[in-house]
Amino acid sequence: MPDVQRVALFVTCVVDIVSPEVGVASVRLLEAAGCEVLFPEAQTCCGQPAANSGEPEAAARLARHFIDVFEPYDAIVSPSGSCAAMIHHWYDRLLTGRERDRARAVASKTFELSQYLVVELGKTELGARLDATVTVHDACHGLRNIGVGGSARVLLEAAGATIIEMEESETCCGFGGTFSIEHGEVAGPLADDKLAHAAATEAQYLASGDSACLLHLEGRRRRTGTGPEPIHFAELIARGLA
Amino acid sequence: MTHGIVTPGESFAERATNAVANPDLQRALRNLDIRLHTARAVADTTPEMKDQAAELRREVLADLDGWLDTLEASLTRVGATVHRADTPADARRIVLDLANREGAHTIVKSKSMATEEIDLGAALESVGIEVVETDLGEYIVQVADERPSHMITPAIHKTLDQIASVLETRADGPLPVEREALAAWTHDHLRPAFLRAEIGISGVNFAAADTGTITIVTNEGNGRLCTTWPRVHIALMPIEKVIARFGDLATLLPLLTRSATGQSLSNYVSMLTGPRRDDESDGPDELHVVFLDHNRKALVGTAYEEILACIRCGACLNVCPVYRKVSGHAYDAVYSGPMGKILTPLLSLGEEGRDLPGASSLCGACTEACPVEIPLADLLVRLRADLRAPGPLLPLPAPAGLTSPIGHHRLPGEGFAWPTSQAPLASRPPPRSTRHMVFGAWSRVWSSPAGYRASAAAARLGGLSPSGWARRVPLVKGWTATRDLPLPDRRSFRARWAARESGAERW
Numbered sequence: 001m002p003d004v005q006r007v008a009l010f011v012t013c014v015v016d017i018v019s020p021e022v023g024v025a026s027v028r029l030l031e032a033a034g035c036e037v038l039f040p041e042a043q044t045c046c047g048q049p050a051a052n053s054g055e056p057e058a059a060a061r062l063a064r065h066f067i068d069v070f071e072p073y074d075a076i077v078s079p080s081g082s083c084a085a086m087i088h089h090w091y092d093r094l095l096t097g098r099e100r101d102r103a104r105a106v107a108s109k110t111f112e113l114s115q116y117l118v119v120e121l122g123k124t125e126l127g128a129r130l131d132a133t134v135t136v137h138d139a140c141h142g143l144r145n146i147g148v149g150g151s152a153r154v155l156l157e158a159a160g161a162t163i164i165e166m167e168e169s170e171t172c173c174g175f176g177g178t179f180s181i182e183h184g185e186v187a188g189p190l191a192d193d194k195l196a197h198a199a200a201t202e203a204q205y206l207a208s209g210d211s212a213c214l215l216h217l218e219g220r221r222r223r224t225g226t227g228p229e230p231i232h233f234a235e236l237i238a239r240g241l242a
Numbered sequence: 243m244t245h246g247i248v249t250p251g252e253s254f255a256e257r258a259t260n261a262v263a264n265p266d267l268q269r270a271l272r273n274l275d276i277r278l279h280t281a282r283a284v285a286d287t288t289p290e291m292k293d294q295a296a297e298l299r300r301e302v303l304a305d306l307d308g309w310l311d312t313l314e315a316s317l318t319r320v321g322a323t324v325h326r327a328d329t330p331a332d333a334r335r336i337v338l339d340l341a342n343r344e345g346a347h348t349i350v351k352s353k354s355m356a357t358e359e360i361d362l363g364a365a366l367e368s369v370g371i372e373v374v375e376t377d378l379g380e381y382i383v384q385v386a387d388e389r390p391s392h393m394i395t396p397a398i399h400k401t402l403d404q405i406a407s408v409l410e411t412r413a414d415g416p417l418p419v420e421r422e423a424l425a426a427w428t429h430d431h432l433r434p435a436f437l438r439a440e441i442g443i444s445g446v447n448f449a450a451a452d453t454g455t456i457t458i459v460t461n462e463g464n465g466r467l468c469t470t471w472p473r474v475h476i477a478l479m480p481i482e483k484v485i486a487r488f489g490d491l492a493t494l495l496p497l498l499t500r501s502a503t504g505q506s507l508s509n510y511v512s513m514l515t516g517p518r519r520d521d522e523s524d525g526p527d528e529l530h531v532v533f534l535d536h537n538r539k540a541l542v543g544t545a546y547e548e549i550l551a552c553i554r555c556g557a558c559l560n561v562c563p564v565y566r567k568v569s570g571h572a573y574d575a576v577y578s579g580p581m582g583k584i585l586t587p588l589l590s591l592g593e594e595g596r597d598l599p600g601a602s603s604l605c606g607a608c609t610e611a612c613p614v615e616i617p618l619a620d621l622l623v624r625l626r627a628d629l630r631a632p633g634p635l636l637p638l639p640a641p642a643g644l645t646s647p648i649g650h651h652r653l654p655g656e657g658f659a660w661p662t663s664q665a666p667l668a669s670r671p672p673p674r675s676t677r678h679m680v681f682g683a684w685s686r687v688w689s690s691p692a693g694y695r696a697s698a699a700a701a702r703l704g705g706l707s708p709s710g711w712a713r714r715v716p717l718v719k720g721w722t723a724t725r726d727l728p729l730p731d732r733r734s735f736r737a738r739w740a741a742r743e744s745g746a747e748r749w
Contacts, residue, residue, distance in 0.1 A: 013688075016735040017698050018728050023735035024749055039739050044694040050681045052604055054626025058685035065689040093620075140605035172563040176603025181720040183601055185259040186567050188724030190603070219725030222711060 005035040005121065008073035010066075010110070012080045012211070013045040019211045025238035026079040026113055029155075032126040032241060033117050042069045048086040051094065052177045060094045067091070067102050075120075076110040079234055081142015081209045084112040089145045112142050113234055114151035114209060128159035128240035135166045135203040135228065137173060137194060137217075139210035152209050152233040159237045164201040168193070173208075175216040191220035195227030207233040249571035254601045261568040270401045271569055274560065277395070277503065288500065295497045296615035298490050299551035302482075306542055306550075309451045309484045310533060316454030320516030322529040330360035333534050337362060337443070337476055338369065340530060344474055346371055346440040352458065352465035353377035354445025355393050355554060356478045356534055358576045359589070362443070374435040376464035378428055382408055391570030393577065394502045394556040399569045432464075442468035442526070446479035447498065447553075449531070450488040455515045456531065457491060459499060459508040466512050475517070475526040480534045482550040494553065501555035501613040537589050545624055549584050551614045558608035558618055564601060573598060580608035580618045587625060592635030599625040630678060698734060705729035 007030055011023040027037050047062030066087065070076050078084045087110045091103035117123050134156055142148035153163050174180065174190025194217060198206040206228045208214055217230040249264070251257030261267055302309050314324045327333035341349065349371055351357065363373045363384070375384040379396035383389060386408045390396030397405060406419045409428065417427055444465055448457040456477055458465045469475045485494060491513075499505045518525030541547050559565045559579030570578035575586040575595050583602060586595030599622045608618040628635060687693035705712070711726040721727055741747045 011735050013694075013698075017701065017730045020731050020733060020735035020738055024738060027739075028749055039736070041736060041739075042691040044688045044691060047685065050685055052623060052626075053677070053681060054599075054623065054628075054630055055678060055681040055685075056627055058681040061685040061689050140603070140607070144606035144610055170607075172603045172605035172607065174563065174603060176605065179600070179603045181718050183255060183258065183564075184720040184724045185255055185262055186564050186601070187603070189262050189567055190563050191725070215728040216725060219711070219721070219727060222726040223724070 005033075005075060006038060006073070007035045007075045007077050007116075008038050008040055008070055010043060010046075010070065010076050010078040010083065011039070012078055012083045014211045014215070015079060018215065019232070022079050022211050022232040022235050025232065025234040026077070028238045028241055029113065029117065029126055029234050030077065032128070033121055033123040035121075038073065040069050040073070046083045046086045047094075048083060048090070049177055051086065051090050056094055059090070063087075063091045063094050063103065064099065067099070067106050070106055070110075071102060074109060075116070076106070077113055077116045078110070079113045079209070079232060080211060081112045081115075081139050081146065081148050082212065084110055084115075085141035085145035089141075112146060112148050112151075112209060114155055115142075115146070115148045118151040118154045124154050124158040126155070126159065126237065127242065128237045129242075130156070130159045130161045130237065130240035132161045132205060132236065133164055133201075133203040134161045134205045134207050134236065135164050135198050135201040136169060136233070137166075137198070137206060137208040137213065138170045139208050139213050140172050142209050143170060148209065152207065155237055156207065156233055159240050161236070164203045166197040166201045166203075168197055173213045173217055175210075175213045177212075180216055187216070188220060191217055192224065192226070195221055195224070199227045201228075203228050205236055206230045207236055209233055249569070249574075251572075251574075254572060254574070254597045257572040257574060258564075258568040258601070261572045266401050266404065267399055267569055270399050270404075271566060274392070274395070274398050274566060274569075277398075277560065288497065291493060291497050292613050292615055294493050295553075295613055296551065298485065298493060299553070299614045302484055302486055303542065303547055303550055306481065306484070306539070309486060310481055313449055313451040313454065313484050314533075316451060317449075317516075317529075317531055318454075320454045321519070322454065322516050322531050325530060325532045326535070327532055328535050330534070330536055333360045333478065333532050333536075334362060334365040336530075336532050337478070338365060340474065340476060341366060341369075341371055341441060344440050348372045348374065348435060348439040349441045349443055350374050350376050350435050350439040350464075350468045350472065351380070352442070352444035352460065352468040353380050353396070354443070354478060355390070355576065356445045356480050357443060358390060359480070359536065360478070360534065362478070372435075374432065374439070376432055376435070376462075376468060377460065378425060378462060378464075381428060381432065385409065385412055389571065389576070391578065392556060392559060393554055393579075399571065436467045436471050439468075439472045441474045441476060442470075442472040443476045443478065444469050446477050446483045446531070448485045448491060448494060449479055449483050450491070451484055451486055453488040453515060455488050455513050457495065458512045458514070459495070459510065460512070461503075461505075461509040463510050466510055469512060469514055470524050470526065473526055474528045474530065475514075476530045476532065477514075478532045478534060480536070481538050482552070497613045498553050498555050501553075501557040501611070537591060540591075541588060546584070546588055546621065548616050548621060549581065549588065551616050552581050552585070553614055555613055557611040557613060561607040561611040563603065563605060563607065580622070581616075584618065584621050584625060587629060587635060592629060596629050599623075599629060630675060695736075698730065702730040702732070702734070 015022045030037050047059040051059035088107045095103050173194040174187040180187040214230040221227050249257045249261050317324050325336045366373050375381045382397040391399040406417050410417050446456050447459050499508045517529040558581050562579050565579045577585045583598035602622050604619050606619045715722050715727050
């Protein structure tokens with residue numbers, strides 16, 4: 001590997017529009033790990049809302065755009081396990097022929113943020129200093145589709161945070177894209193369970209690696225008052241950077 | 243399909259709302275969770291078994307007709323009679339004819355989802371035959387005039403208090419609210435039915451094509467009584483239950499029981515090869531095996547063929563966050579949970595359960611738990627696409643649209659993939675639903691960076707609020723009914739990036 005890793009940040013539409021602080025934190029973590037971060041400004045959305053809604057043509061359109069934008073870069077890093085999983089799991093199934101070959105090549109260099117830092121670069125010590133207790137929710141697509149595993153925990157612990165595991169950390173929080181709108185009657189109670197499990201740990205923060213899940217949880221917490229503050233792990237660690 | 247469904251509602255969403263609000267149901271569902279953790283702990287230890295079992299199942303599906311012919315020849319050779327039923331009505335007719343011929347007054351049943359699928363009990367009762375379910379859970383739901391809410395634990399939606407109340411309607415006096423006592427009472431109460439029944443009906447867990455051996459697993463021994471005591475045994479077998487070799491049971495049987503209940507083997511395993519022979523003392527005089535198609539063959543060769551690999555263990559139900567909240571009756575279908583969301587619309591050719599594939603967060607816990615590696619979450623996504631248009635779901639028209647085959651998910655580099663011979667997901671005739679047009683327009687706008695920036699800026703203008711959150715938004719009331727909705731930040735990430743690049747801000 002060259003001394004300085006050049007990384008293209010795929011910030012995701014949710015982070016760009018709703019949670020920009022997570023994007024800023026992602027850049028700071030990558031730079032703390034010695035990377036040079038590039039932001040391809042033509043990027044938009046990975047297309048997952050369309051794919052999961054059974055609209056493959058619309059999803060394929062955005063997949064093609066993503067590939068056009070990110071193909072030139074050596075490494076593509078995203079603060080969302082779910083969006084990274086979209087590129088790994090579904091692009092391959094949405095496109096054919098030459099487009100599928102290109103999709104596979106792009107997927108092979110696309111990583112979730114914690115996975116990139118811990119597994120790909122082997123950099124866990126980023127110089128952040130935190131004094132916080134944290135419980136971690138393993139967001140589903142990162143966990144099951146691209147094997148993100150415990151990388152966020154590794155980074156949090158290296159920064160000095162104390163992890164307190166909650167019950168059922170690998171159970172869905174109830175977000176699920178359009179499911180969270182069409183089936184709020186189930187999504188709400190699932191968020192309650194997640195927040196209750198997190199509250200039982202008495203940790204200060206509920207950290208995870210997908211902003212959409214965190215916004216769903218915070219949206220519920222604002223109604224019920226239960227549970228610790230949901231926060232993206234990158235944002236929490238970035239608070240501990242000098 | 244509404245017979246015996248206790249959770250009311252016209253749609254999955256309505257029934258789910260009622261299920262979540264039912265305190266007895268929510269209390270009963272904790273029993274499911276107790277079982278769930280046992281089952282997962284055991285199933286998780288056997289990835290090699292899963293690979294092996296998955297391969298055995300696909301081997302059969304690659305030539306389903308051929309293996310069924312082999313099975314029929316073997317069954318005939320050992321003295322059984324094979325009947326082939328294309329439809330549930332055919333299967334009911336075959337069983338009714340046999341019952342009529344026998345002059346049957348009483349039929350005892352072992353637990354079978356296939357008999358639920360064809361509503362066999364109601365058909366037999368309609369001609370005056372007494373039908374007695376002999377699995378404890380099945381007996382409870384039969385007495386309650388309900389449907390099983392779970393394919394392995396049919397009465398798991400009931401609390402112990404409710405179960406005692408149900409059974410008391412058949413008892414002479416009050417029954418103790420205590421598990422062992424209720425089971426013992428049922429055991430004694432059912433015993434005479436076995437003695438007077440002329441016919442025993444069972445399902446089939448596995449049917450070995452090479453030997454003609456039918457295998458049935460139970461935990462109560464009732465299956466053994468049903469299949470050996472009455473003069474005639476009728477086994478109803480959905481066609482995908484065929485396995486190639488008797489020896490394959492060494493892999494499939496422990497995998498089924500581990501995934502279902504966390505047991506390394508069920509309390510009883512009955513392996514039945516033909517009816518009683520002349521030199522044997524036990525067994526029925528006649529064994530009839532009914533092969534049930536019910537649109538299954540139409541799935542072979544399509545992406546949906548995968549669901550025929552299912553061995554009905556229930557693991558996908560036990561790990562499903564949605565199932566664990568709403569229980570089986572919210573699906574208003576014989577098969578519930580993730581596999582039910584897939585099988586119900588497919589078996590009915592899109593007539594039933596059209597809203598079921600959407601009732602999933604696509605978390606993938608089902609795919610992960612499946613002992614035969616069916617990509618359940620992927621199939622749910624495909625069904626969402628194929629069910630967009632009105633009309634029958636099958637046969638699938640010529641390939642277009644999402645063209646790549648469903649493959650088994652493996653992490654990059656692991657290199658394990660199934661043959662990709664299945665026909666791809668079809669693109670229906672262009673549906674003109676609002677949803678389709680919205681996604682089409684959205685994807686066009688967002689394929690252009692300028693369009694994306696303009697729409698994000700518009701959303702920002704529309705969503706300004708001091709807190710950054712909204713309490714009520716009519717367009718997405720499904721969200722705001724239970725949660726505040728996050729609004730666009732005043733400054734996008736890309737605006738902040740541009741400011742940093744120009745030196746106007748430092749991070």
